[in-house]
Amino acid sequence: MNxxxxxxxxxxxxxxxLLFLYAPIVSIVIYSFNESQLVTVWSRFSTKWYAALLHDDQILRAARISIEVALLSATGATVLGTFAGYILSRFGRFPGRTLFSGLVMAPLVMPEIIMGISTLLLFVALEAAIGWPHRDIQTIVMAHITFATAFVAVVVQSRLSEIDVSIEEAAADLGARPLQVFFLVTLPLIAPALMSGFLLAFSLSLDDLVITSFVSGPSSTTLPMVIFSKVRLGLNPEINALGALIILFVGVIATIATFRTIFADWRGKRKVETATA
Incomplete structure (x- = not known):
């Protein structure tokens, strides 16, 4: 072969x-403008399913809950994952490091159904013992933080391994305290990783169905749960419209995040160059 x-x-x-990956996504967007009740039979162009979607109180409420949960979960996972990644990258060998690393990374390989059952049993036991937490949005957020933290920790640890430690050591030699080194030097340098980790945790939380099904309550139904219940009863044209809106939302957020990451990386390098000049 030449x-x-x-x-x-x-x-x-x-x-x-690329066709295998994106053809189904393109078909969802195309058929979201189909007027027919049959989701796989094209009749003519129409936007009525978007209008129907905007008047579906169940989907709108589930979308609001999902976004709220995803934002809270991604924020908590980013904070905890950053600290975990920093400890694994900068503290070297310390007693219990292997155990700590295993506990942090366990959710990466743990089946979701096992995590769902275990967190459910934990919440039930706590509620029976101290009367908290009740199964609602707070239990979903705590469960999502549990598995999303591992993904953020991996991203942050990878980013920290690429940063020259001598930059932090130089700041310390110039009189900066450990917290000042972290917030003024390290944090700007890992800002792109923090943004990536936040978006990854946000996407994982927004998309989760299995764990959420175990730990949610009657008043905290998320969007994936609503979609799954509707699909089980048959394909609904509104789901195509909802899928198209989610694709648009994710695309816009990813585009904004990409430019912010590039800008944050450039600004961090400029700060370092200015500080070492």
Whole structure:
């Protein structure tokens, strides 16, 4: 096989992979503008399912709960994951490091159904013992923070491993205290990782169904739970419209985050260059 054939094969495989990944997403967007009740049979262009979606109180309430939970979970996971990643990257070998690392990273490989059952049993036992927490939004947030923290810790630890430790040591030599070094030097340098970790935790929380099904209460139904219940009863054209809106929302957020990450990375490097000049 010559070079031209190799390039053609590489391009063909790439196109097939992209089609496999994105063709279903494109079909959802296209059929969200289909007037027919049958989601797989095109009749004519219409936006009535978007209008119907905006008047569906169940979906709107579930979307509000999901976004609220995702924001709270991503914030908590980012804070805890940052500290965990910093400890694993900067504290070297310390007693119990292997155990600590295993506990932090366990949710990465733990089946969701096991995490759902274990957190449910924990919440039930706590409620029976001290009367808290009740199964509602707060239990969902705590459960989501539990598994999302591991993903943030991996991102932050990877970012910290790329940063030259001598920069932090130079700040310490110039009289900066450990907290000042962290907030004035380290934090700006890992800002892109924090943004990436936050968005990853937000997406995982917004998308979660299995764990949420175990720890949610009657008044805290999230959007994935509503979608799953509707799909079980048959395909609904409103789901296509909802899927298209979610794709638009995620696309806009990802675009904004990409530019903010690039800007934060550039600003962090500028601060370091200014401080060391």
């Amino acid at each position: 070079a031209a054939q190799s390039r053609f094969l590489l391009v063909a495989m790439s196109v097939l992979a």
